[in-house]
Amino acid sequence: MRFPLRLLAGVLPILAAGAGFAEESALERGLAIASGGMMRAGAQACFTCHGLDGTGDAAAGVPRLNGLGAYYLAKQMRDFAAGTRPHAVMSPIAKALAPQDILAVAAYYAALDTTTDGRAGAPPSVYSRGDPARGIEACRTCHGRGGFSTIPAIPTLAGQHAGYVAGQLMLWRRGARGNDPLDAMSRYAKALTPPEIAEVARWLASRGAGERS
Structure with missing residues (x-):
């Protein structure tokens, strides 16, 4: 998996300060969480809806996550967990993640290269x-x-x-x-x-x- 260096430079120093990251790459931890390898029992793996590439599913109403910032992604996960952004699927998943795991999976998706292309006309x-x-x-x-x-x-x-x-x-x-x-x-x-x-x-x-x- 390839990650843009400009994004890695921004997220790694923040994540490296958290507990449990000394012996492993924060982004590798994020990948493990996204793929379901570190989810607690009963929590759905991120990739089943958002994909490991973060492209989501337009037909199912699942948002793309690649291209979004780590800070924003982590905040939304915390909001899902706290109930300030209630969601039948996301709230239980977010509650099952430890704070450092939320940071790691947010950093993973934020660091993915975006894959869409296209050019729109003038904005509304x-x-x-x-x-x-x-x-x-x-x-x-x-x-x-x-x-x-x-x-x-x-x-x-x-x-x-x-x-x-x-x-x-x-x-x-x-x-x-x-x-x-x-x-x-x-x-x-x-x-x-x-x-x-x-x-x-x-x-x-x-x-x-x-x-x-």
């Missing part, structure tokens, strides 16, 4: 400019130009499956998801129309996860 207006009249900040302000976030707590969305993005926005819109400390996503999603949500999701999905232009 609400993504690039927002709509001040409705109190909607431009999506690119946080999620980045082309869907590539540079903020650790905010996910890159380029190349993410359209159904997953739209589904999460609808959860924010309905108030069924609320693990944003600033409550920004809930406010913006409630102001978006379902057609706008679908348009943004399709555009982001058509952005190749490896394209940054």
